[in-house]
Structure formats: structure tokens, C-alpha cells
Amino acid sequence: MVQRTRLAFFQAGLIIICAFGAWQISDNLSTDEGAGSFSIIDSNEKVHHFDEEPSRVAITNTYAASVMKMLGIDMNVVVGVSGDFYDQDLWPDLSSRDLIQQSAHSEIDFEALLDTRPEVYIVFATNGMVDTNSIREKLEPIGIKVLAFDFYKYDSLRTEMSVLAKIFGKQSEALDVFAEFDAIEKLVEDRISGLDEEDRPNVVMEHHASLTRDPVVLTGTSQWTDIIGMAGGINVFADLPGHTTHVDMEAILDANPDVLMFDGIVFDIGFNSFDDEGQCTTHMDFIKTRPGFENMVAIEDDRMVIMSGEFAGPMMIHGLPSLAKILHPDLFEDVDSDSYIRDFFQNYHGVEMTGKFVCYSAGS
Amino acid sequence: MTSLLKIEGLEFSWGSNQVLKDINLDVGRNEFVAILGVNGAGKSTFLKCINRILAPAKGTVEISGRNIADMSLMDLSKATSYVPQSVRTSFSMSVFDVVMLGRRPHISWRISDDDHERVSETIRFLGLEDFAFRKFDRLSGGERQRVVIAKAVAQDPMLFLLDEPTSDLDLRNQVSIMKKIRHIVSDVESGKSAIVAIHDINMAARFADRVVLLDGGSIKADGTPSEVLTEANIADVFGVSCDVIPEEYGLSSSLQVLVKDEIEK
Amino acid sequence: MDSISKKYIEDSRTQVTIIASVCAATLLSAVIAMGLGSSSTLDSISTIKIMFGLESGSDLQSAIIWELRFPRVLMAIIGGAALATAGALMQGCLGNPLVSPLTLGVASGAALGAAFAIVLGISIIPNLAIVANAFLFSLVVVGIIIQLGNMRSVSAESYILVGIAITFISGAIVSTFTYFATDAQLSQLTHWSFGSLSRPSLSNVVWISGAIICLMPSAMKWAWDLNTLSLGGDDFAISSGVDPSSTRRNILVLSALMTSIVIAFTGLIGFVGLAAPHMSRLVIGNDYRKLIPCSAVFGSFLMLFADTVGRTIFAPVIIPVGIMLAIIGGPFFMYLLLQNRGVS
Numbered sequence: 019m020v021q022r023t024r025l026a027f028f029q030a031g032l033i034i035i036c037a038f039g040a041w042q043i044s045d046n047l048s049t050d051e052g053a054g055s056f057s058i059i060d061s062n063e064k065v066h067h068f069d070e071e072p073s074r075v076a077i078t079n080t081y082a083a084s085v086m087k088m089l090g091i092d093m094n095v096v097v098g099v100s101g102d103f104y105d106q107d108l109w110p111d112l113s114s115r116d117l118i119q120q121s122a123h124s125e126i127d128f129e130a131l132l133d134t135r136p137e138v139y140i141v142f143a144t145n146g147m148v149d150t151n152s153i154r155e156k157l158e159p160i161g162i163k164v165l166a167f168d169f170y171k172y173d174s175l176r177t178e179m180s181v182l183a184k185i186f187g188k189q190s191e192a193l194d195v196f197a198e199f200d201a202i203e204k205l206v207e208d209r210i211s212g213l214d215e216e217d218r219p220n221v222v223m224e225h226h227a228s229l230t231r232d233p234v235v236l237t238g239t240s241q242w243t244d245i246i247g248m249a250g251g252i253n254v255f256a257d258l259p260g261h262t263t264h265v266d267m268e269a270i271l272d273a274n275p276d277v278l279m280f281d282g283i284v285f286d287i288g289f290n291s292f293d294d295e296g297q298c299t300t301h302m303d304f305i306k307t308r309p310g311f312e313n314m315v316a317i318e319d320d321r322m323v324i325m326s327g328e329f330a331g332p333m334m335i336h337g338l339p340s341l342a343k344i345l346h347p348d349l350f351e352d353v354d355s356d357s358y359i360r361d362f363f364q365n366y367h368g369v370e371m372t373g374k375f376v377c378y379s380a381g382s
Numbered sequence: 383m384t385s386l387l388k389i390e391g392l393e394f395s396w397g398s399n400q401v402l403k404d405i406n407l408d409v410g411r412n413e414f415v416a417i418l419g420v421n422g423a424g425k426s427t428f429l430k431c432i433n434r435i436l437a438p439a440k441g442t443v444e445i446s447g448r449n450i451a452d453m454s455l456m457d458l459s460k461a462t463s464y465v466p467q468s469v470r471t472s473f474s475m476s477v478f479d480v481v482m483l484g485r486r487p488h489i490s491w492r493i494s495d496d497d498h499e500r501v502s503e504t505i506r507f508l509g510l511e512d513f514a515f516r517k518f519d520r521l522s523g524g525e526r527q528r529v530v531i532a533k534a535v536a537q538d539p540m541l542f543l544l545d546e547p548t549s550d551l552d553l554r555n556q557v558s559i560m561k562k563i564r565h566i567v568s569d570v571e572s573g574k575s576a577i578v579a580i581h582d583i584n585m586a587a588r589f590a591d592r593v594v595l596l597d598g599g600s601i602k603a604d605g606t607p608s609e610v611l612t613e614a615n616i617a618d619v620f621g622v623s624c625d626v627i628p629e630e631y632g633l634s635s636s637l638q639v640l641v642k643d644e645i646e647k
Numbered sequence: 648m649d650s651i652s653k654k655y656i657e658d659s660r661t662q663v664t665i666i667a668s669v670c671a672a673t674l675l676s677a678v679i680a681m682g683l684g685s686s687s688t689l690d691s692i693s694t695i696k697i698m699f700g701l702e703s704g705s706d707l708q709s710a711i712i713w714e715l716r717f718p719r720v721l722m723a724i725i726g727g728a729a730l731a732t733a734g735a736l737m738q739g740c741l742g743n744p745l746v747s748p749l750t751l752g753v754a755s756g757a758a759l760g761a762a763f764a765i766v767l768g769i770s771i772i773p774n775l776a777i778v779a780n781a782f783l784f785s786l787v788v789v790g791i792i793i794q795l796g797n798m799r800s801v802s803a804e805s806y807i808l809v810g811i812a813i814t815f816i817s818g819a820i821v822s823t824f825t826y827f828a829t830d831a832q833l834s835q836l837t838h839w840s841f842g843s844l845s846r847p848s849l850s851n852v853v854w855i856s857g858a859i860i861c862l863m864p865s866a867m868k869w870a871w872d873l874n875t876l877s878l879g880g881d882d883f884a885i886s887s888g889v890d891p892s893s894t895r896r897n898i899l900v901l902s903a904l905m906t907s908i909v910i911a912f913t914g915l916i917g918f919v920g921l922a923a924p925h926m927s928r929l930v931i932g933n934d935y936r937k938l939i940p941c942s943a944v945f946g947s948f949l950m951l952f953a954d955t956v957g958r959t960i961f962a963p964v965i966i967p968v969g970i971m972l973a974i975i976g977g978p979f980f981m982y983l984l985l986q987n988r989g990v991s
Contacts, residue, residue: 269963309714
């Protein structure tokens, strides 16, 4: 018996020593970057040291690429992309770069990634579909910096853009963009600041995972709550926890919203997409048939909105006037909301705004 | 009078291993037949071929003149009931319910009063009153064996097939069960018979009218206990030397086999 | 009639009374559940009054009661009964207390069908496409079960192993889909697999109820055979006049059908098919003539309770019924099992 106890203690001791050793090694690795000439903190609060701006960058989501274009970063630094960059009109320089993964959330082909020899890999910070931690654990030991940026959350967008600007020495360009943001926000804010709560339309926005009778809505931490708020509306379910949640259809009926919004990701709208099959209309017609919906204000006033995925990313500020105009047509009658989107595509992508970006049941 | 059970040319193999070779047997009414043989001689297989648990490779089995292959399983289970060596179970039912299962071939859906009565009678007959409502899986091995025998009795067949029904029982219960089978088989009016595979030579000798000795898949000897259980036969089949002593017991005249030693091969 | 028979008949009557009581409790709970919801326009009393025609409600109130709450409550009762019955049937005919309707591969087949429908671009609209596909694929699994049953010398274990194999294969194919799926499709698939009673509309639920009610007598018809099969293995069954392989195949096809009719509409709901029969056994024993109806009412009650709690406790947020079942039912089930240890 004493023999066994001794063995147990010995094993425990061995495990503790190994654990300590492993911790030391990983600690060393993460501080191995050395001092560098400047450092930044990404959205996962990881510190990265840079000696100079990176010349080989792998990016897999179009939001990050948009931001790079907005900051005027030379896209030649991009050495690896994902399948999300298939649109040659929008990404003429990127659609033919080496593919390192299928889409922003799919598994990385690490060998293809390493083949492109990037210095930096930009990935989502807080997206549930992407395991940023495990990517970091794989890539950082071999010297690839994993920069975690969402670029789709309102509260962190400017900070993240500043950080990226710092890395590439585009701080003044960033300030220009922020000035543009300020101007647009001010335009909208000025016109809606005088509104009381009753004048702000109640909005319910459904996530694309909603099934006909099983609604999933966007809630507190979703960027749409901020966007709707800034456009002069109120997300009815803003105080529910998390990003999305299942709600009882009765609660939607209870809220009797003025406007119904739907996540545009599953619809054929956005840049170079024209809703050829009329999915928007079909969907809206279908929503009207939900039990109890006939008498809903949003249905009676025919105010259903579907906005494309671009509005959820770095284009969110440029898209603000569009939503504000839908929510408060009288206040924004004289505003050409499309012009901001045109500017976005012209100035940052060098392309014409083509495609259907918004499906609105009452308007075109 | 047609025999109750008629087996002709029965053969059975497990793969390439032939277990039963050209078995021929005729069993009439009111007969208590004991099947004896070493482990692997084919006793269980033989019983299973009679009630279609196993399908023989060759040969016919007829019960009351009907080929069992032409009978439905339901009809077959009205004609014969079977007590396996062991019953494994993951679920628990009360003893009464298990015995009631014996009435299955006779019930379409509802249990009649007659069925209730028969089950009660059978339970009393086999001395199971004390645990009629205990759960089957909480009984000891021996108690379970008695319950399964009760189920077979409740099934009210013409032919009983019992595979080592006393293997788990204590001495008193062994004697009791064998007596009860004997009692059932002796009722001339009902004309029932029993075929019992058994290891205990002395029990077989005491209670059976007829002993069938299986050796290597064939019938080595078939007759009364004194005809079949000779020292020579026992030495040949079981590989043990013994003395066979005729005895008179209160129940029947019989013999006793006193095993002496293994025989060196 | 002697005392043993008398006691048996009395015990049987008691068991029937228990089943009837749980049934009554379930119906009462159903009425209460109809009165609960997140709408502020309806409280419990007015709901009940409107339901029984004592008060005329507005269009909105009627829509909420008859098109939202009623289908949900009815689906809970029917779905719970169907899954519990399927579970009881499967446990009996496979002689294994650990199997459930999700074991045979039917659920994986349905999930695969749903994945096909979602990922091959049949988007948000009529999730009828998802339902139809889920049902179709689960029928393929039923077909496999029938083929298996027609093979010689297939044992209970074979069915369980094939079920596991189907689950693995379906899982692998679904994983491949998710690899190529878009964000949106992934979300839809994930949410589908949570299981929800709100998906079927009133007409869907009426259809499902009709189908299940038609299948129930078939389940009861097998009660005696199940008693035999569940007690002692194939040899025992044959000696009692039950052909184990065809009986097993028929019962499993029935269970698979009952399961797929429900989960094609609701998505995956586990636990109730495993636990309700066990809970019933603790109360009523293993006689299938009583176990089947008892499992059905326990299943209904469990499902109704879990769904109602899941949609009211954090209203308006809905916690999927499958999750609630595990949270409430799991510990309760453990408690019951521990209570019964050592009691004969």
C-alpha cells in the first residue's frame, strides 16, 4: 500500500513538472517576438510586435479586405485568400490569388497557407464559427502573426481600423475615413436627434436561421442593434442576451413592430446580385401568411426590409442613410442614400455600384 | 395410435461440424424420455431441432402426424413447449406475468378467467406461491428455472422439451421437479409426454421410462434405463468406470450408478 | 377465482388507474399550457374562456391560441407519445434497455435529409422542403431496416450495430456538407437540429396526429410478442410461438415510422424516447399491454412540461425542447433510478 501511495505521489509530481515545463515553453514562444519597433493589440487583446509593416498578408474574409481598401493599403501584400473573393469585379486583384481556405469560416489548408509564406494572417476575433484560439496556437509558434479583427461590430470598427492603419502606416488615411464616417453619422444624427421614443419605429430583425414558424431574432450584442438605433429605430429585442436567440412568435406579435427586417445573407442581393428569382418578394409574401401577422403594423403598412450582407460589415456607416431613409422617409426625403453606397464602391473599390442592395416591400 | 413425436433421418451441422447424424426416434404418449450424453453430444441441439429453434439440414420431424415445417409457430407452440438451459433477461416482469407468457399461444388479446386460473394453478402446482409477484430478475437461478418450467406447464402442450431443467436446483427441488414432470406425464387422459435432456444419470434412471443415449451425434442406445445404462455403455460414452446397482425406491424400481473413476484413454 | 388471480387482477386495475391518472394530468396540463405564453394580450383565464367559446376573442387572440399555442401543445402530446412508444417498442424488441428512437439511424437519416435540403439551396421558405426531405431520407433508413430484417440470422445486436453505422455515415456526409456550406446554411442546419415544437403548423399537426393515432393500435397489437421478446431472447420467443426475426423487423419498422413522422417536422428531440419507457417501467412493470400506453402518456407529459417550461421561464426567449427535456428530465430520471435500487 505504501508502495502505491509513493507511486501516486511520484506520478502527480511528474505531471506537475511537465505542466510547468509546457507552460514555460508556451510562455516563451508568445513573448518570443522580441521588442520590435512598434506593437499593437488586436481584438482578442493579444499583443503583436512589428519591426516593419508586413509585406505578405493572408486574409480570408471580405470585411478585412474592404477595410484594407478603405485605408488604401496596397493589395499586393495579400498573398493568400479564401473562396469568398470569387467576384472578379469587386476583387480583380484578389480573385486569382492562392486559395488557402474555402470560405471565411471553413477549415484552413495549412499547407497551402504555409506555401504562401505569410507574415500575418487576419481572422475574425469573436465569430462563433471560427476557432481563433486554435488557429493562433498553430500558426504563432511558426512565426505567423494571427491578427484577430472582426470589422463587423459597430463599437469596435474604428478601433480595429486604427490598429490596422497603424500596422501599415496608414494613420492619416484612417483619419480621413473616420472624418467621412463622422459626416455621415452627423447627417443622420442631426435629423433624428429630435425624435422621441414613440417616433422611433419598433423594429424586429430576424436572423437567417429563422424557420417559418420558429423565429430567431438578432438581439443585444448584434451590430444591427447599433445600426438600427443609429438610424432612428429601436430593436425590440435589444435587451435579450447574446447575438441571436429563439423567441416565441407571440412575443413578435405582442411587440407589433412597425418594421420587419430580415438578414440579407441568404438572399441573392448585394454587389453584382440582382434577386433574379424574386426571393425577396416570395419571402415577404410568406411572412404575411404567418398566424396573426395580418394585423401587424409592419404588414399593414407594408414595411419589410432586407438589407444585403455588406451593410453588416465596414460599409455599415455608408449604409446608415439607406436604413434611416426607410425608417424615417419624411426626414430623409431629400437625401440620396444610394450616393453614399456609390461613393463607397467608387472610392474604395474603384467600381460602379451594381446590384440590388435593399429589398423594401413598400419601395423599390 | 399415431406416435406423438416421430423423427426420421434428422441431421444437423454447425458449419462443417456435423452435430447430429441420422437420428430416428419415435415417442408415444405418456412417455418420459431422458436424453443423456456428454457435453457437446448434441442434446440441446436435438431439442432445438424439434421445436424449430434450429432448422435441421435433413430429416423430418412430425408431431401428432403433422410435419413441424408445415405448422405455424403458433400452432407448434401449442403442441410443444420448451424450457431452455438458461433465460437471460434485461427486463423485469413479475413471476405471474412470466408464467402467463406460457398462455400466449392460446390468447389473442384479452386474458380470460380461464387463463388466470390456469396460471394460478400452475404456480401452486410448482410451489411458487410465495414469490408469485416478485420480479423475475430478482430471483435466484434456481427459482428462475422453476418459473420457466411453470411457464412451459401453463402452455399446456402435448410435448414438453426440457433442457437440463434441474441444473440450478438444490436437491429437494430437483426431486420435486422431476416428480412433477413424472406426474404430468403419467396422466393417461391428457396423454402428454416429456423429453428431458439431463446430465444426472441417476435422476434419469429413477424418473424416466426411456433413456436415449447420444454419442457423437448418433443414438447409441435407446430403451429402458436398465437396458441402456450398462457399465459398458457408460464407459464407452462417458469415459468413466462405474458399478450399476439395481435399487428399489419408494417411487419406482430403478437402478443406481456409482461412478468410480475416469478411464485412461 | 383464487387469491393469486385476484391479486393479479387487482394489480392490473391499479396499473390501469395509474395510466388513466397520468393521462388526466397530461390533459389538465395541456389546458394550463394553452393559457401560458408571452403575449400580453392573453392571460390564462381569458385563453381558456376563448378556447371553450365562453368569450369571443379578437382575430389576433384567436390566431395566437389556435395557430400558435394549440398546434404546439398538441404536437407536444402527440410527439411525446409517439417517441415514447417508439422507444418502448425498440427497447423490447431489441432486448436492450439503452436503445432509443435515435439509435436505429432514423434520426441521423432525417438530419441528413434536412442537411441536403438546406445546403442544396432550398432556403428559408417553405421548410416543407426540409420536412419532406427529412422524412424521405428517414424512409430510406426504414428500407435498410426492412432489408436487414429479411436477411437470415440477423440478431438484435445487428440492428443496433447497423444503426450506429448509419449514424456515423450520415454524420460524415453532413460534416462534409457543413464544410462546403455557407455561414447561413450552417446556422440553419444547427438550429434545425435543436428540435422545436413550433415548426409544424396546425394542419401539419393534425396530419401527424392522425398518422400516429392510426399507428398506435398496431403498436398495441405487438404487446404480447414484445413481452416474450423482451424477457428472454430468441429461443424463448420461438418456444412461445413468436418468430423473432419477422416480429423484430415489423416492430422496428413501426417504431422507425413513428419516429420519422415526428422528427421530420420537429427536428431532433432525444431523451423522451429513452426515459419515458424507463419511467413507466418503474411504475407499471414490463407488461407491454400496459407499458405502451403508460410510456405514451409519460412521453406526452414530459414533452409538454419541458416545452412549456422552455418557452415561459425566460420568455420571450425559447429554450429548445430537447435541451429542456435533458435539463429537467435527466436529474429526475436519475432520482427515480436511485430510489428504486434494491427495491424488489
